[in-house]
Amino acid sequence: MATHLHPVAPAQDPLDDVSLPGWLYHDPEFFAAEKAAFLRAAPQVVCHESEIAEPGEWRTIELIGESVIVIRGDDGMVRAFTNVCRHRGSRLVDGEGGCAKVLTCPYHAWSYSREGRLVGVMHRHEYRGLDADKLGLVPVAVERWRGFIFIRLEQGLPSIAQMMAPYDAEVAPYRFEDMRAIGRVTLRPRDLNWKTVADNYSDHLHIAVGHPGLTRLFGKSYAIEASDWVDRMEGQLRDEESANPSERAYQRLLPQVDCLPASHQRKWLYYKLFPCVAFDIYPDQVDFMQWLPVSATTCVIREISYALPDERREMKAARYLNWRINRRVNAEDTELISRVQQGMASPTYRPGPLGRSEVCLRSFSRKLRDFIPQARLDRPPPPGWSSAG
Numbered sequence: 295m296a297t298h299l300h301p302v303a304p305a306q307d308p309l310d311d312v313s314l315p316g317w318l319y320h321d322p323e324f325f326a327a328e329k330a331a332f333l334r335a336a337p338q339v340v341c342h343e344s345e346i347a348e349p350g351e352w353r354t355i356e357l358i359g360e361s362v363i364v365i366r367g368d369d370g371m372v373r374a375f376t377n378v379c380r381h382r383g384s385r386l387v388d389g390e391g392g393c394a395k396v397l398t399c400p401y402h403a404w405s406y407s408r409e410g411r412l413v414g415v416m417h418r419h420e421y422r423g424l425d426a427d428k429l430g431l432v433p434v435a436v437e438r439w440r441g442f443i444f445i446r447l448e449q450g451l452p453s454i455a456q457m458m459a460p461y462d463a464e465v466a467p468y469r470f471e472d473m474r475a476i477g478r479v480t481l482r483p484r485d486l487n488w489k490t491v492a493d494n495y496s497d498h499l500h501i502a503v504g505h506p507g508l509t510r511l512f513g514k515s516y517a518i519e520a521s522d523w524v525d526r527m528e529g530q531l532r533d534e535e536s537a538n539p540s541e542r543a544y545q546r547l548l549p550q551v552d553c554l555p556a557s558h559q560r561k562w563l564y565y566k567l568f569p570c571v572a573f574d575i576y577p578d579q580v581d582f583m584q585w586l587p588v589s590a591t592t593c594v595i596r597e598i599s600y601a602l603p604d605e606r607r608e609m610k611a612a613r614y615l616n617w618r619i620n621r622r623v624n625a626e627d628t629e630l631i632s633r634v635q636q637g638m639a640s641p642t643y644r645p646g647p648l649g650r651s652e653v654c655l656r657s658f659s660r661k662l663r664d665f666i667p668q669a670r671l672d673r674p675p676p677p678g679w680s681s682a683g
Contacts, residue, residue, distance in 0.1 A: 312645045316638035319487040323680040325590040331665040335450030340364045353391040367409040374445045375431035441471035457523040473600040482595040486635050491585035494631045496525040496654035510536040520657035527564035544615035549608040551577045578612045
């Protein structure tokens with residue numbers, strides 16, 4: 295007798311229908327577990343290649359207590375190092391960026407080449423057996439993707455190219471490689487757990503409630519999807535003009551962008567890469583946004599905008615109006631997520647239900663539980679669990 299085998303669907307995790315517990319959003323031990331499990335392996339954008347086009351030009355980023363410097367060498371290669379002198383641990387450089395022939399420590403004047411080699415030691419005769427080849431700057435992993443430079447403190451998560459592979463064809467026409475910065479890095483310290491920001495970025499149900507401007511612009515076109523490592527959101531600008539002056543002017547003035555297909559001439563795209571970096575892609579510009587974890591209850595939101603060179607008056611006006619519109623959106627989000635952060639600290643809060651359409655929040659929660667099994671618990675384990683074993 296023939297036997298017919300039928301595929302068996304994997305058992306659904308009952309927690310797929312439930313959001314993450316509140317203690318994950320303020321517990322120091324869970325934050326320590328996150329750093330060990332994936333935050334140090336998280337890719338973070340630092341700058342565009344054009345911002346360090348010449349040898350010696352550098353940019354910095356502060357990430358989980360570590361300062362990292364990205365610099366172009368005399369050989370044209372881009373490298374990253376921890377911003378730490380190998381002599382007594384002093385920071386080598388301050389600020390967001392600059393240009394240097396050598397990186398000289400302000401403490402004892404040890405000097406390093408643009409390639410990270412130790413090339414100068416004051417009072418060298420005092421250091422018996424000093425091996426300069428072993429005292430170069432400590433390297434940090436670098437990835438160059440479509441003109442942007444990313445770093446990570448450790449390995450463990452997929453590359454940016456791997457994460458974005460499902461959307462590579464959609465991103466390609468925007469010509470990221472040819473973009474240039476149209477502003478400076480903005481740093482916004484927030485009394486928020488990084489996940490509070492991450493959740494909100496991918497939460498589509500709050501758009502109609504908390505963002506009247508986006509609702510006027512998109513109508514009911516806002517849509518979301520979740521892939522393995524990336525959440526994708528989009529909204530199509532409506533033909534009906536908004537009653538808001540800035541929004542209406544943006545709708546009218548946004549010009550044709552020849553490199554984009556017709557389907558994306560009036561589309562706003564949002565990509566969030568696990569765990570804490572995102573970029574908002576508009577026809578007129580691209581905004582990078584990171585929520586850099588600092589502690590269990592604080593983070594720094596880091597933002598910068600890039601665009602293709604375009605001197606048309608309509609494009610300049612559209613970019614200014616984009617900034618006005620999204621400044622309001624950011625203010626609305628800040629108020630909303632601050633309320634969430636406060637509520638997560640209440641001992642009365644229990645994980646709430648997730649709707650079927652909340653696919654991005656479901657995906658994010660699933661990853662957290664996979665990385666850190668204690669995320670499945672309504673209450674934190676006994677103290678010391680994050681360092682046990």
